[in-house]
Amino acid sequence: MTFERVPATGTASPGYLERLTKIWETEPGILGWFSSVDHKEIGIRYIFTAFIFLALGGVEALIMRVQLARPDQHLLTPEQYDQLFSTHGMTMIFLYAMPILSGFSNYLWPLLLGARDMAFPRVNALSYWLFVAAGIFMYTGFAMGAGPNDGWFNYVPYANKEYNPGLNMDFYALGMIFLGISTTVGSVNFVVTFLRLRAPGMSINRVPIMIWGTFTASVANILVVPSVSLAFFLLWMDRNFGTHFFDVSAGGQPLLWQHLFWIFAHPWVYAIVLPAMGMVSDALPVFCRRPLVGYTAVVLSTLATMTLGFGVWVHHMFTTGLPTLALSFFSGVSIIIAIPSAVAVFAWTLTIWLGRPVITTAFLYFASMIVLFVIGGVSGFMTGSVPVDWQLHDTYFVVAHIHYVLIGINLFPVIGGLYFWFPKFSGKMMNETLGKWSFWTSFIGFNVAFLPMHLTGLLGMPRRVYTYPAHMGWDTLNMVTSIGAFVFAIGIVLTFINVLVSLRSGRIAGPNPWDAPTLEWSMSSPPPPYNFAVLPTVASRHPLWEQRLGDSHGTSTLDEGFTLDDKRETIGTTALDSEPDVILKMPFDSPAPFILTVGTSLIFAGMLIPSRLWAVTAVGCLVVIAAILIWLWPERELGQRVESSQ
C-alpha cells in the first residue's frame, strides 16, 4: 500500500456520522446551491434539466406531427418546419439523450462503486453548468427565430453563409462547441472515476454493467468530440472570417464536413445507448431474481460495439459517391456490428427465461425495451446494406429507425430506470398503478406512431419535408402516426405526473425496496451526504446477494471498513484489481464552476458576431481567468500531508 497516512478502520458511531454529515453537507441557501459539488445533487439536476429538454423536443415533435397529419397542409411555413425538425433533433440527441444518462450516471456511479463522490467533484459541477448554459445558448437562437435549420447534422454548403445568412448556424455551431466542453470534462471525470474510485475489492470484473456502459461511452466521447468541435469551429471561421474549408468556389470540400461530423456522430449514437443498455443489464436481472446471464460476454459486447462503432461512420454517406470498395468495407462492418447487440439481446432474454420475473412497471419498460431494440436493430441492419440503403436512405424508414433506437434503447430504459431508482433518489416508491398505465399508453402509442412509419418509408416518403402531396400512398399512414404520437406523449406525461404524485404521497421506500444486489441499495434512501459511512470492501459482483448465491470468493464487508473523517476524503484504488492505494482529498463546495460557466457563456455570446461583440468575449475571458484562480487557489487542506514515510 502506498498510503501516506494509513486510514483507520472501524464501524460507524453516532458521533462519527454527525461529523461526516457536517463535512459533506452542502451549505443551505442560494450560495450553497450554486456551489454544491455533491454528485447526487448534480445528478438530480442533470436528470431534471434533461427531462425539460425532452418535453421541449416533444412539443416540437407534436407540432410537426400536426402539420404532417394530412397532405398539403399549411399550418407551418417551410422555414418554421425546418427549424422545428432541426431543433427537435438537436434537443433530443444533444440536450436530452446524453445528459439524461450523465444524470443517472452522476447520481449512481459513486453509490455503485462504493465511493463518496466522483473523482473530480468540481469538474462534475462544471460539466452540469456548462450543459445548462449551452442548452440555453442554443435555445436563445431558437427563441429569436434563429434556431438551426439544416437538420442536426447540418450539412454544408447549405450551412455556409451564402445560403444561410442569419445567425441560425452561428448559434448552432458555437452551441455545439460549448456543449462539447461539457461533454469532454464530464467524460474525463467518468474515466478517472472508473479507474481509481472503485471500492477496495471491486476488480474490473465485478463492476456493474451500467458503469461499463458509461465508461465506454466516455472514452468514445473523449476521442470523437474534438472532431465535431473542429468541424463547427471551421464552419464558424468560414462564416465569420472568410476562410474556405467548406467553400467549393475556393477549393473547399463539402464532404470534409460529412466525414468530420459522422466520425463524431456515429460513435455518439452508441454513446447515447450503451449506458442505457447497461441500466437494463443491471436492473432487469433484479426483477428476474437472478444474476444476468453472461456478464463477461455482455461487457465484452459493450466494448466491441464501441470499437466497431468507430468504423462505421461512412454508412451515413453511402450515397455521396465514394468508391465502391470503401462502401463495401463499411457495409460489412455495419452488418457485423449487430453481433455484439445479439449478445446483449440473448443475454437479457435468457435472464428472463432462467429467472422468475416479477412484473413491475420498471420490469415492463426493461422487457419491452428488448423488443424495441430488436426492431431498431434490424432496421439498422437493413440500412447497413449498401444497395438497400441507397433506397432507404433519407426516407421515413430511417426516421422510424432512429426513433426505435433512441426511444427504444434510450428513453424506455431511462423511464424504467426512473421507476427503479426513484426510491433511492427520493425515499418514496412510485405509484405502480399509474406506472402500468403510463407504460401501456407509452408502449402502444409509440408503436402505433412509429411501426407504420417503416412502411411510409418503404413507400418512398422522403424525410425532412414540410408537407407532401396527396395520393402518394402516405395519407393514412401519416394520420395514424400523428395519432400515435399524441398517445405516446400522454404516456410520457403520465410518468411525469406519477413522479409528482409519488414525491408528495409515495409509499416510504426503505433502503432496498427491490431486494437488489448492488451497493447503492446498502444505504438509506435517499443516501446520506457522504454516501458510505465506512468504505465498503467488495468480494463479489453482487454484494447484497452473495450469501444467497453462495459466491465463494469471501464476503463483502459493508458496515466495517476504512473510516475517513478528516475533511472530505475517499479512498483511491488501483486500476485493475482495486487494491486500496491512496487517500483522496476531495474538494469542498465552490462557486468557481458556476462563475467559470458564466465567463464561458460570455465568450461564446461575443463570438456570435465577432466583429461587433469582441468586447463581450474579452470580458468573458477575464471572468474565466478569475474563476480558474478561485478554483485552483492552493488550499492547505487539500494537500496530501506526509505524516510518515513508507
Next chain:
Amino acid sequence: MTPLSYLTGYGTKAYPVTALTWGLLIISIVVVVIVTGLVVVGVITRRVRPETPLGEVPVDRRGSGLGLLGVGVGISTFVLMISAVWTMAVIAKINAPPPGQKPLVIEITGGQWWWKARYLNDDASKVLTTADEFHIPVSRPVRIELIGADVIHSFWVPALAGKTDTIPGQTNETWLQADKPGRYRGQCTQYCGEQHAHMAFYVIAEPPAQFEQWLKDQLQPAVAPTSPLIAQDEHVFVEHCGACHTVRGSTAGGSVAPDLTHLMSRQTLAAGMLENTPGALAGWIAEPSAVKPGTKMPDLYLSGPQLSAVTTYLETLK
C-alpha cells in the same frame, strides 16, 4: 404501386436490389417475431404471481445460460454473414451497366429546387438541355452524371435506381435502366432548404423509336410566333423572363432557370409540383412565392395584360 415505392423494381439495376430489400426485410420481420415471441412467452411462463414482494422470491443462479447464449449468437452471426455476402454480390452486380449496349449519357444538375438535364452528344448541335422531365429509351442503360449547382441534393428514382447525391465540386455517377415503358417519379432526398419537399422530377421511359422522335423534336428551336400578337407576347416574355430562362429561337437566353423551349410538352411545372394546366401556369407566374415559398423565381408583379401575354406565349411552346 404508389409513385415512390421501391418495393417493386422496373429495371435491370432495380431487380437485384428489390430482391435484396425484400430478403432483408423478411429476415428482419422473422427476427423480430422470434425475439418478441421469446420475450413474451418467457415472461408469461416464468413469471411469479403479480404483486409478490421481490424479497419473497428466492434469488438463485438457475443455470448459466451460456450454452444457449452461444446458440443464439451463433445463429445470428450465420444469418448476418449470409446477408453480408448477398449484399456484396448485389453491389458487384449493379456497380456498372451490363456491357454490350452503349449507354445514353445525361448530365443532371440539382439546384434549389429543380433539375436540369443535358443530353450529352459528341455532336454539339445534338446536345439537348431540358428540365424536370427526362425521357429515356427502354431497355437501354442510361449513364447519369450528377452535378451540384448550389447545395447538396440527391437524385432518386426509386422504381429504377437508388440515390446518388449531387455535390458541388464533384461529379458523381450513377446509372439506371427501365425495362418497361412508364412514367417514373423521382425526388430529391437530401435536405436542401425550404423547398426540399417540392423537388420532384419524372423519368419517362419510352420505346426507342418514340424516344428518338422526342429527342429530335426537343432539339428543334421553339416555333416562331405565328402572328404579330404572339410576337408582342414573345417580347413581353423576353423582357421579363429572358434574363433567367432560355427559349431557343427567341432572344431569351438566361441559364439560371429551366429551359422553356418546349414547355408545353411537359406534364408538370415547378419540379413536379403542379399539373401543367393554363390555370396553374398563370397562378405560378403571378406569384411564385405563394405557390412555392422560398423559390428562387422572383415575384415579377406583372400587370394583368402582361401576365396573359406571357402565358399565351408560353402556351405556344409545344
